[in-house]
Amino acid sequence: MPSPHLIVVTGISASGKTTVARLLAESFPRGAFVEGDLVREMVRTGRVDMSPEPSEEALAQLRLRYRQSAALADSFHESGFDTVVEDVIIGEELPGFLAALRTRPVHLVVLAPSPAAVVGRERDRAKTGYDIWSIEALDAVLRERTPKLGLWLDTSEMTPDEVVREVLARLPESRLD
Helix, strand or coil: CCCCCEEEEEECCCCCHHHHHHHHHHCCCCEEEEEHHHHHCCCCCCCCCCCCCCCHHHHHHHHHHHHHHHHHHHHHHHCCCEEEEECCCCCCHHHHHHHHCCCCCEEEEEECCCHHHHHHHHHHCCCCCCCCCCHHHHHHHHHHHCCCCCEEECCCCCCHHHHHHHHHHCHHHHEEC
């Protein structure tokens, strides 16, 4: 397998992005992991989070977060690391995020478990991703408004380790030039 790779893992909250992306980064001899929530939390005061009806400031801060994540991912990749970046990057924002990455080719993996599977995962985890969004509303953005690029996986019945194995086995399908 040629190296290094830059892999973007996206999906809705509680789809398994963070767990899968971390495990995927750890599967490489030199792997780096860029976690969207950590980049989001770098804004300590004045943060405006996304909502179903976002303000201009919420969109500006979302795009800033994406640009910063892309810059980090490119920097790690340029230093010879297989790099995995994850965040909720869906809908009309996905092409802009991909354009912010300098690295080519880039691999895109979209985790798309069923809404019922997400309900179970959300119930079983310590944090919540659904205070102002509903699972159904965010899932609709994913399925109806996100460009069908890269490798889409229904991970409803898969463990994180199984997802990582599937991603690695099907990596050529995720490649965007």
